[in-house]
Amino acid sequence: MATFVDRVVLHAAAGDGGHGCCSIHREKFKPLGGPDGGNGGRGGDVVLRVDHGVTTLLDFHFHPHQKAGGGRPGQGSNRHGADGEDLVLAVPDGTVVISPDGEELIDLVGPGSSYVLARGGRGGRGNASLASARRKAPGFAELGEPGEQLDAVLELKSVADVALVGFPSAGKSSLVSVLSAARPKIAEYPFTTLVPNLGVVQAGDHPPYTVADVPGLIPGASQGRGLGLEFLRHIERCSLIVHVLDCATLEPGRDPLTDLDIIEAELAAYTTDLSDRPRLVVLNKVDVPDAADLAELVTPDLQARGLTVFAVSTASRHGVRALSLALAELVASLRAAAPSRSSARVVLHPRAVDEPDFTVRAVGDGFVVGGPKPLRWVRQTDFTNEEAIGYLADRLARLGVEKELARCGAVPGVEVTIGDVTFDWEPTLSGREALLLEGAGGGSGGSADGYGLVEPVAAPTVATVGGSGGIPGGGRTGLRAGAVPDVQLGPRGTDLRLRTSKRLTRAERAARRDAAEGFDETDSFDTDGFDDADGFDSLDGFDDDPERG
Helix, strand or coil: CCCCCCEEEEEEEEECCCCCCCCEEECEEECCCCECCCCCCCCCEEEEEECCCCCCCHHHHHEEECCCCCCCCCCCCCCCCCCCCCCCECCCCCCCECCCCCCEEEEECCCCCCCECCCCCCCCCHHHCCCCCCCCCCCCCCCCCCCCCCEEEEEEEECCCCCEECCCCCHHHHHHHHHHCCCCCCCCCCCCCCCCEEECCCCCCCEEEEEECCCCCCCCCHHCCCCCHHHHHHCCCCCCCEEECCCCCCCCCCCHHHHHHHHHHHHHHHCCCCCCCEEEEECCCCCCHHHHHHHHHHHHHHHCCCEEECCCCCCCCCCCCHHHHHHHHHHHHHHHHHHCCCCCCCCCCCCCCCCCCCCCEHHHHHHHHHHHHHHHHHCCCCCHHHCCCHHHHHHHHHCCCHHHHCCCCCCCCCCCEECCEEEEECCCCCHHHHHHHHCCCCCCCHHHHHHHCCCCCCCCCCCCCCCCCCCCCCCCCCCCCCCCCCCCEEEEEEEEHHCCCCCCCHHHHHHHHHHHHCCCCCCCCCCCCCCCCHHHHCCCCCCCCCCCC
């Protein structure tokens, strides 16, 4: 069973927002209580947070699917739903979050570092929040938005001060065991170390430092040969590289200088530049007589390259104390020279001034509307409620979607797709006026479907509203050539005709009543002794002329 995992694929799903509630207040002696539906709660986020008590990604190896809590739906009496609980996932220090396409999202280093991997969906508004002066009692509520769902790759890069590198069986694990209290696996065969081992070293009065035992490297490790490619990334976090060279090897063609050149070539071929890290050389296994002679022979050549050399023996503990003190002093100086780590900054991404609210593009015989607002509105719309569909149509019209569709050459009945919803477009006031103006101005107007305007016509003086709202199954209203669209009232949230209505005078109301009863306006009533020409109303007997009273 795996005990150390440094790379996993995490399937994160944030919580869905709660649905809004559609409710009317009911109380004795209050027949018109008004809407009182509460809003839905927000869905929980999936958050990654650094925890020093966690050293591996093993939990995500066995449980790769993580989901946050969803928001609760709203209720009547203006009771809002509870927000979903955030899911906080503890990750080790040095975890890198990478998108599936290879883009680095965040590098979690340092205590308290956190990152919101998936954001919860917004809660839907209840009908109490949707009420307005024109829509006093909405019969619908918004749906909650679904939470984000994504896959992310988590890679662990061990955070250590010293990295021990070298060929397999060079004695790296043995050196960690004598420098610290760590007890890694030690055996007389190569590739005994399959995972990085960390040890904390306390040398004299110096602050403690950590040592990482990296699995053995061989020629071609930077291209994936052996185990080098999987664990070379653990060297990136280390501030000091220590070459552990085996002076007692019996393999032909190997010596300390050749091993050093091969390891340096693999480090140079790695994707991350490690040339700025200080180097130190440890000649191991000098307790063997031939190994001690070889160490004395190659020490001048290594020092000529500007490297500090230590001859040690993990079996007899020869030179281990001096090496530990030297590493502690060097690590302390590197820490002092390193720039102070500032707290994580909050990065804001403001919206551009000229960024459009939506986009309209032609795809085949239809059109596709994009943009964050239209997509969010479609997700929040309950398409089983006609009033909610009308509210969506009003919002799209106010945003300018219909005018843009008409400008792009859309005709009534054409298929329009917003997100996962495809419907037949039936324009409201703004869309029909744009079509009429386009036809009057000599625009394209016409189409093979016979909906285009081929003769210039005047814009209607009475506001019109689309009949079916453009929802599949609602029917299509075609525009005949040279004809003004009929005045229709569909399932909209507002009645635009109220904006152009005019209050009738008493004479106009009387004339309308006469026409309804079947009398002509020129008829006079002589039965009561008064004629209409005398200035008296034939119905109420009062003079309509204000000057005569």
